[in-house]
Amino acid sequence: MTSLPEGLPTAIGEEDRDAAVRRLQEAYADGHISHEEMDGHLGQVLAAKQRSELDSALSSLPAEKPGTTTMIGAASGRIKRRGAWQVPRTLKVASAYGRARLDLSRAVIEHAVVDIELALGTGRAKIIVPRDAIVVLDDLQTGWKDYRYRPPRRSSGSRGPEIRISGTMGFGRLTVRHARR
Known part of the structure; x- marks a missing residue:
């Protein structure tokens, strides 16, 4: 079995994208981001193909609460x-x-x-x-x-x-x- 070299971009799946959309919706519902910010981040999440792009779109959101x-x-x-x-x-x-x-x-x-x-x-x-x-x-x-x-x-x-x-x-x-x- 060959292992992938470190540093290669990691592709995301639909579950990752759905979880990111839920995080955006929750941040908006909790008042952490404005409607315009949510629209911008949502566009980034839906266009993301790699983990780094998804992480970048969510970086300004507050950290998820542990134990949720x-x-x-x-x-x-x-x-x-x-x-x-x-x-x-x-x-x-x-x-x-x-x-x-x-x-x-x-x-x-x-x-x-x-x-x-x-x-x-x-x-x-x-x-x-x-x-x-x-x-x-x-x-x-x-x-x-x-x-x-x-x-x-x-x-x-x-x-x-x-x-x-x-x-x-x-x-x-x-x-x-x-x-x-």
């Missing part, structure tokens, strides 16, 4: 979070045979955007989001049954956190609903 990703996993059984629990920026939920129930209605959410990445084999999942949350399910892949989500009929006027749900569901069903109170 949490993993919850179980081979079987139930994964359950409810009440006043601290929601990380990225929550990864993995289970081969169990159920998952995440109630964010009374949770402490400090981030403008929360990513929930599911990796569930069999068993169903239920996620309850705050009344004013924006739910995005674009990157969710379901194997057996489609997810159930009905956006609220009318807006309350206030804008809550954006909850982006992605990942894979095998033979279970995901149900997402807004809190009633």
